[in-house]
Amino acid sequence: MTQAAAGATGADGRDPEAVSRFVEHFAAQLVEAGLPRMPARVFAALLASDTGALTSSELGEQLKISPAAVSGAVRYLAQVHMISREREPGSRRERYRVHGDQWYEALTNREAILRRWEDALREGVTSLGPTTPAGRRLTETLAFFEFVEKEVAAMMERWREHREQRFGSGTSTRD
Amino acid sequence: MTQAAAGATGADGRDPEAVSRFVEHFAAQLVEAGLPRMPARVFAALLASDTGALTSSELGEQLKISPAAVSGAVRYLAQVHMISREREPGSRRERYRVHGDQWYEALTNREAILRRWEDALREGVTSLGPTTPAGRRLTETLAFFEFVEKEVAAMMERWREHREQRFGSGTSTRD
DNA sequence: CGCTTCTTTCAGAAATTTGTGAAGATACAG
DNA sequence: CTGTATCTTCACAAATTTCTGAAAGAAGCG
Known part of the structure; x- marks a missing residue:
């Protein structure tokens, strides 16, 4: 029982359960405001991540959704300028990032x-x-x-x- | 041919076609912004009415929708404070009104x-x-x-x- | 150059949302 | 108190949206 203790931290120094709770709760609010569900969840996950950027597979894993769903969600979010896509030079991995400046503008935009x-x-x-x-x-x-x-x-x-x-x-x- | 001439006015001194064009067009924009379809259409119709207030049957007639649809739409709009309901004293008719002040607040609200x-x-x-x-x-x-x-x-x-x-x-x- | 890894696209299944018809409430009129 | 006009609620049918699995498309790496 290394990780499920109260307020425990995962391997990465964060409590995955606490993160998930926040992600789902905040996403729910976004949904209520009109954002489609998957984009909302993806966005919340990025917001709650340490670096502010995650790869497609990290997102899929954390949210338990298919690569297709991730793809659709990030396309949506990028289109409304709430995130931006980054290419990691030495890899075919793509990284999706929430950029403070950018998404405030998007909201009011x-x-x-x-x-x-x-x-x-x-x-x-x-x-x-x-x-x-x-x-x-x-x-x-x-x-x-x-x-x-x-x-x-x-x-x-x-x-x-x-x-x-x-x-x-x-x-x-x-x- | 008393009413269908170019830019003609209906019996009430307005061109119903022009009104309808505006209503549908503006409603479409509202829908795109996230408002459900029926509420959007009802709201646009009220906005384009001369008095700023219509009864349920007037709305149903103009928009070609069932009383149930009107009921649902006005409930929605009232809930988010975009319109208010008025009771005509000497009648069981109800009147739905868009109140400038009120709905600006609602939008930002x-x-x-x-x-x-x-x-x-x-x-x-x-x-x-x-x-x-x-x-x-x-x-x-x-x-x-x-x-x-x-x-x-x-x-x-x-x-x-x-x-x-x-x-x-x-x-x-x-x- | 072909292999491998990742991402996107596509068609379809599942769930949700939307609008209708019909029955049920409410309130005024006589 | 009964009748009538008006609005609301409910259950269902239809349309739309949403997510998935599978296959196709890029892009580095050996």
Whole structure:
């Protein structure tokens, strides 16, 4: 019984059970917020890893999912810029990494979505008529989104500053 | 041919086709952002209505969906505070309304979600250890969310001010 | 150059989600 | 109190999504 003791640590100096508990719990929250299940689990696992980067097989093993599932999940995450892929030079292994800076941006970077909302609203204002009651409502909604878009950009700027001050520059975890 | 002419207006002074086009297009964007289909369509229809409020049967008719579907959709929307329900005093009809103020808040009011994320992260920091690399990453992530939570509140305050100035107070559409 | 190791793609099985019809509640009207 | 209009709930059918196993596709290494 070398590893199952209370709060025990695995071979790598971490308690795999505690890690798993956190991963599943946090992933569940992400799912509730709209992220597909597998991407959520993979992301949480990366977040909870020591180096902030894992290989495909490590992910599959830890989460008990097939290589195909890992592949699908990382493709999704990379597409929405929540992780980035790295190639290890001397190997065919690929490494998936969560990069502090990058994924904060991604979270707020519903920007593309915001844009499309704005486009749809502009079209609506035109086709319903800017002076109709509905048109006026759409105009105001549009103004809100434009406002938010600007504000979020400013907010992220402030965050970078804030973080710099509190945590020092760069990602807090490096290899 | 009283109503189908180009850009023509229906009996109610609006072009139903143009309205429908907007409704479906905007709803599609909302769906892409994660809203379930029916709620998205219902919401878009309300947004594009002249009074900003419709009854269940009006919604069902316009969107060609069953009363059950309307019921489910409005329940969802009310739950996330994107609309409110009103009782017409002299009738068993209920009216669903989009209230400018209210739904802007709702959109940014992922607050509940944010809170749960923060809770999960705090738990993770504790169980993985605040001084481990993973623990440090979680701490920073937590800080980010706390920062965002504060900032969003401030942003909404600024929005109210901004809107006041540009559109005058209150909802732009009243019965 | 072929072997080995890893990753991706593809088709299908399983589970989940979504919308409907029909029956059940609720509340006003006479 | 009975009748009627309106909304909600429930069980099921249909469509969509999700994950897996198996085979094909890259990329170093001998």
